[in-house]
Amino acid sequence: MPFRPVEPEKLSTAVIHQIEGLILRGILRPGERLPSERELSERLGVSRPSLREAIASLQDDGLLSSKAGAGVFVADVLGSAFSPALTRLFARNDEAVFDYLSFRRDMEGLAAERAARLGSDTDLQVIDAVYRKMQSAHDKIAPEAEAQLDAEFHLAIIEASHNVIMLHMMRSMYQLLREGVFYNRQIMFKQRTTRDTLLEQHAKINDALQARDPIGARAAVVAHLGYVEQSLRDDIKAQSNEAIARQRFEHEQSRGSK
Structure with a gap:
């Protein structure tokens, strides 16, 4: 037997x-x-x-x-997902930023859909509580706190998806984000109009989750991260334009002195 x-x-x-x-x-x-x-x-x-x-x-x-x-x-143990050499390579490559955002859009869209379906009432209460803190930081005009709560909000959604592989993988990704490897989150909170738009987008994500609307939650996350991507592309383009403008200005100054 x-x-x-x-x-x-x-x-x-x-x-x-x-x-x-x-x-x-x-x-x-x-x-x-x-x-x-x-x-x-x-x-x-x-x-x-x-x-x-x-x-x-x-x-x-x-x-x-x-x-x-x-x-x-x-x-x-989070940093072990990427070697130091690969992390430095990410930091030097603009395209890595947009690949990162594309990856986040796919993974977090799925996480939001799962959270709306599988998250417990307590999970959704946690997400709502983080959103309320973000709203308070916004009202107090505290961009640094607002940027940090932005990351906490997204991680709370991933936690509510109840997939431990996704959780640890995305925590590792967010660790690199906190270290400024992909981009400085505070860039997104420089202007009041951008901050207002970001808060509205997080409100839509939160509303869809609280309503347990999987399709709406995923769509809201995808729209939000699409906006982040376009904003970063605009910022990189603006920096490039400014560098060219400075070259033109310096050249005109040198011509005028002759």
Whole structure:
């Protein structure tokens, strides 16, 4: 017969599985500090030796890291999606920006569609709460905070899609965005008219999600990122035009001095 005795799971193994699940689902985020050993052992209902064994195993796997005197942290594993050499190449190539936006348009359109269908009521409440914060930052004319909340809004949609592969892949992409590898988000928030348009677009995305309209949510994301792409193309063109104008001006000045 193919049956074997059931063996009880070690406590440390159960702890490992729980922490792995929290990291996999994006609930525990890179760089986040775990509670103290005493607090965590009490929350999990396990002894400190069992907890230490689990933490050591997760550190060996590269999912957790410890800092002397500071505690245990979720390892910063997002950047591993791209090598440093490839990241530098992205930063030097304008076309990479538009390939990035095209990729985002496809992935986030799908994520919005999934979030409208599969997201829980709490997922949608989180998205709405981030949008309200973005609206508040807009009213206070705080472009830096508004740009940061823009990223949080899109990540909340991806989290609500409940696809862990998409979640970690897009978090990695957003890490590069935060580092200014693809473009500086604050460029999009320089002018009041642009900021007003962006807020309206996020409102349409949020409204479609709250109405659980998958097609409308996807269309709103696609329209928004299409606007971002065109705005960046216009900015690059304007910089090129200004460089040519300066050359022409300097040439005219040199002619006039003769």
